[in-house]
Amino acid sequence: MDLGLKGKTALVIASSRGLGQAMAVALAREGVKVAVTGRNADSLQQTVQMIEAVGGKALALNWDLANLDSIDAHVKEVESTLGPIDILINNTGGPPPTTATGQDPQLWQKSFNEMVLSLMGITDRVLPGMRERKWGRVITSTTSGAIVPIKNLVISNTLRAALLAWSKTLAAEVAAEGVTVNIVMPGRVATDRLRQLDEARAKRENISYEQVVSASLKTIPMGRYGDPKEYGDTVAFLASTNASYITGSVIRIDGGQVPSI
Numbered sequence: 001m002d003l004g005l006k007g008k009t010a011l012v013i014a015s016s017r018g019l020g021q022a023m024a025v026a027l028a029r030e031g032v033k034v035a036v037t038g039r040n041a042d043s044l045q046q047t048v049q050m051i052e053a054v055g056g057k058a059l060a061l062n063w064d065l066a067n068l069d070s071i072d073a074h075v076k077e078v079e080s081t082l083g084p085i086d087i088l089i090n091n092t093g094g095p096p097p098t099t100a101t102g103q104d105p106q107l108w109q110k111s112f113n114e115m116v117l118s119l120m121g122i123t124d125r126v127l128p129g130m131r132e133r134k135w136g137r138v139i140t141s142t143t144s145g146a147i148v149p150i151k152n153l154v155i156s157n158t159l160r161a162a163l164l165a166w167s168k169t170l171a172a173e174v175a176a177e178g179v180t181v182n183i184v185m186p187g188r189v190a191t192d193r194l195r196q197l198d199e200a201r202a203k204r205e206n207i208s209y210e211q212v213v214s215a216s217l218k219t220i221p222m223g224r225y226g227d228p229k230e231y232g233d234t235v236a237f238l239a240s241t242n243a244s245y246i247t248g249s250v251i252r253i254d255g256g257q258v259p260s261i
Helices: 018-029 041-053 068-081 105-133 154-177 192-205 209-217 228-239
Strands: 009-012 033-038 058-062 087-090 136-141 179-186 250-253
Touching: 009 018, 009 068, 018 033, 018 041, 018 087, 018 136, 018 228, 033 041, 033 068, 041 058, 058 068, 068 105, 087 105, 087 228, 105 136, 105 154, 105 179, 136 154, 136 228, 154 179, 179 228, 192 209, 228 250
Parallel strands: 009 033, 009 087, 033 058, 087 136, 136 179, 179 250
Antiparallel strands: none
16 A cells, blocks of 8 residues: 655654654655654664665654753754654653652653653644645654553653643644644553563562563453554554544554453
8 A cells, every 4th residue: 555655754753762663664664754863872773774774764863852942953953854844753752650649740840841841842843834735744652541541650641641632632723734633552562661661560569570461461352462563554554645534533552452442
């Protein structure tokens, strides 16, 4: 299937590893020029190499999302190097595991800046060009914890739930101008981050890592963890011309794990 993306430009936030990396490579495979961001130079270079291996063109940006004042300069670099941004993939790394009570307000503030305000600011910066060209895609990657809160991940659950309401509101504001706004929501997809969380749970509950994985798999109707490529491919479709009538939606990529409709 031709997704009609060849020659488009994408900015994929927090794409040096994990799901961000998978989304960047999936877009590159469809002929998209991709700007990737992160704070680890070695990991960023690995993503660039993966993009180039599928015939794509990449720009690596060392970008600290906590620095809100850097947004304009980074976006200008993408525009001058790759062209106007047609596709924005909003993504952030995960905050530390935390309970719902007793957290330092400064941790909440720092996480809010990195996980919410930064994405809103980047979106505000690129939206005018999309609206002027009458074509754009804003896709935000969140977590299934925004629907079914995950134990010990209160910051992630709370702040990413805020992104659901923001995206839904934004979708209605720009829909008539050819810009779609959607949420993708991973379940248990096999990334380094998931392994770290499973290992932390094993330590916390004094059980083996294998026992944690076995218990997790029992909650997934498909009986397995997702492949990051499956996640990336879904995002590539949502970014495509084929998905032009999908907006304001939450797409769960979880093997059927979330029980609610």
